[in-house]
Amino acid sequence: MRIREITLQPFRNFSELRLQFDADRILIGGANGRGKSNILEAISYLSIGKSVRGAQDVQAVPHNGQYFDIRAVCGDGPHHHQLRLYFGNQEGKRIFCDGTPLPRIADILGIFKTVHFSPEDVALVMRFPAQRRRLLDILISQTSAPYLHDLQQYQRVLAQRNQLLKMSRGTLRESEAQALDAWDRQLARFGARIRFRRLEVLAGMQAAMNRYYALLSGHREKAGLCYEYSASMNNDPAPAEEQLCADLEQELRGRRGSELHLGHTRCGSHRDQLVFTLDGHPADAFASEGQMKTLLISWKLTETQVLAGETGQNPVLLLDDVFSELDSQRSAALMELIGTCEQVVLTSPKRPDGPLGAGFSEIWLDG
Ligand SMILES: Nc1ncnc2c1ncn2[C@@H]1O[C@H](COP(=O)(O)OP(=O)(O)OP(=O)(O)O)[C@@H](O)[C@H]1O
Ligand SMILES: [Mg+2]
Missing domain, CATH: 1.20.1050.90 (RecF/RecN/SMC, N-terminal domain)
Known part of the structure; x- marks a missing residue:
């Protein structure tokens, strides 16, 4: 299972963000408070239909906004789906798969699998x-x-x-x-x-x-x-x-x-x-x-x-700031273990000390 691109328009602190994930090993970097955890939360919204942090949907609506809208292209092998989760303060939550509304929110479970x-x-x-x-x-x-x-x-x-x-x-x-x-x-x-x-x-x-x-x-x-x-x-x-x-x-x-x-x-x-x-x-x-x-x-x-x-189906592994507080031996062991995952998205406020390993693509939110 892989995520190929995501569009947040808007979601929490992002009024508009579009990211392409061309690789299967991705590092999202950026200073504290730039929105790294928010991106992983948005990705997992499409997997479980709600905030993985346990937040109310309304909390993910940008301050002074009326709605949030998450769109992504996710796939398993050659099969790709366009997933969309929209929440409006007035309308409530709506989920679409390939443009078709899903009757119940719970119907999204199982389409795109993640572990966060x-x-x-x-x-x-x-x-x-x-x-x-x-x-x-x-x-x-x-x-x-x-x-x-x-x-x-x-x-x-x-x-x-x-x-x-x-x-x-x-x-x-x-x-x-x-x-x-x-x-x-x-x-x-x-x-x-x-x-x-x-x-x-x-x-x-x-x-x-x-x-x-x-x-x-x-x-x-x-x-x-x-x-x-x-x-x-x-x-x-x-x-x-x-x-x-x-x-x-x-x-x-x-x-x-x-x-x-x-x-x-x-x-x-x-x-x-x-x-x-x-x-x-x-x-x-x-x-x-x-x-x-x-x-x-x-x-x-x-x-x-x-x-x-x-x-x-192998889930996409979303690891938010996982290396903080881990000693170097544990970090190295973790890097090796995630090598077997189909796709991994990591976040970090700074460049990890050791080499990231082959195939990593880096996205820095600082621009
Ligand atoms: N509903 C919202 N509307 C606008 N901004 C929001 C909303 N919810 C959170 N934020 C903002 O998002 C930012 C936090 O984003 P996030 O937690 O993703 O940061 P981060 O990059 O993971 O930081 P850190 O490295 O400290 O973990 C904060 O600036 C916060 O004020
Ligand atoms: Mg964070």
């Missing part, structure tokens, strides 16, 4: 469980439309269930108890599918994650991934989906009394934890900054493998 790394994510991902779930959900949604559908259904059922719990104020009438039973069954069904898929994908990521971390760190520590959820006490590393469903339904029943008092749902896939470990210890509590960064880079490199394996 930014140093801002390191602290977020390591500190907040919700961000780690998001990481996993964005990855799996790019390979599976049914997964995204399950996530949306789960959120819908969860919201309804929480509303019922809140309104009940601790006690339920007969009809409300029946309604809650129905929500429990649905939540368990969607929650089990989500857990099953997450466990499956993570199991397939372990070995690659481990290998990338070892190569980047010079085999200093051993990285691992684990997925914790309340019913995982039974210690089955690969439970069947039916089992997960039965366990979750049972847990929802068991907690009903306390959830009625609290007024919200305390168990299910929205509370599960993806944990990064180093030598078996949770990284969020023990890893150094450089180790956390190395963990997230290893995860992102592993993501490229998952996407390629699941879809047969």
Whole structure:
């Protein structure tokens, strides 16, 4: 998968920018605040339909502007698509593929695949469980439309269930108890599918994650991934989906009394934890900054493998300011590892110390 050109007219600080990407190794350079991260954000907008930074669409509209408009030519081998994402303060978001409007925003997922790394994510991902779930959900949604559908259904059922719990104020009438039973069954069904898929994908990521971390760190520590959820006490590393469903339904029943008092749902896939470990210890509590960064880079490199394996298409790797704070050994190891990617777009506020390697094309925003 490759991006050949992008036009921002406008997007954030760019009123008009057109870039051609003739090479498969691209360095976008420029002083702080010139818009390097904004360009990578715009590229990934075309991949996931929303801001990879978690920003609201309206925040990407230029100050005092009314809309943003991102157009690009992206392709896989000889097949090219013109992708366009338009957001207007009045009109909302519209997506077009080869000039045809897509019925739903989610339909853009899977057309143009990217993996995005930014140093801002390191602290977020390591500190907040919700961000780690998001990481996993964005990855799996790019390979599976049914997964995204399950996530949306789960959120819908969860919201309804929480509303019922809140309104009940601790006690339920007969009809409300029946309604809650129905929500429990649905939540368990969607929650089990989500857990099953997450466990499956993570199991397939372990070995690659481990290998990338070892190569980047010079085999200093051993990285691992684990997925914790309340019913995982039974210690089955690969439970069947039916089992997960039965366990979750049972847990929802068991907690009903306390959830009625609290007024919200305390168990299910929205509370599960993806944990990064180093030598078996949770990284969020023990890893150094450089180790956390190395963990997230290893995860992102592993993501490229998952996407390629699941879809047969290599994603474009977008690495925002990746070399800052990495020692020279890790930077050199990373340069070697990205050599196998189909297309990589790097940003840096200054020219990297070592040679960039063959085939790199440089774009400097300073003009
Ligand atoms: N909606 C917006 N409208 C106008 N300008 C914006 C908007 N959002 C962000 N900016 C501007 O974009 C610039 C930041 O761009 P960006 O984060 O891409 O910089 P950068 O080149 O990655 O810098 P650094 O090297 O510091 O990471 C800032 O000047 C910021 O004020
Ligand atoms: Mg930046």
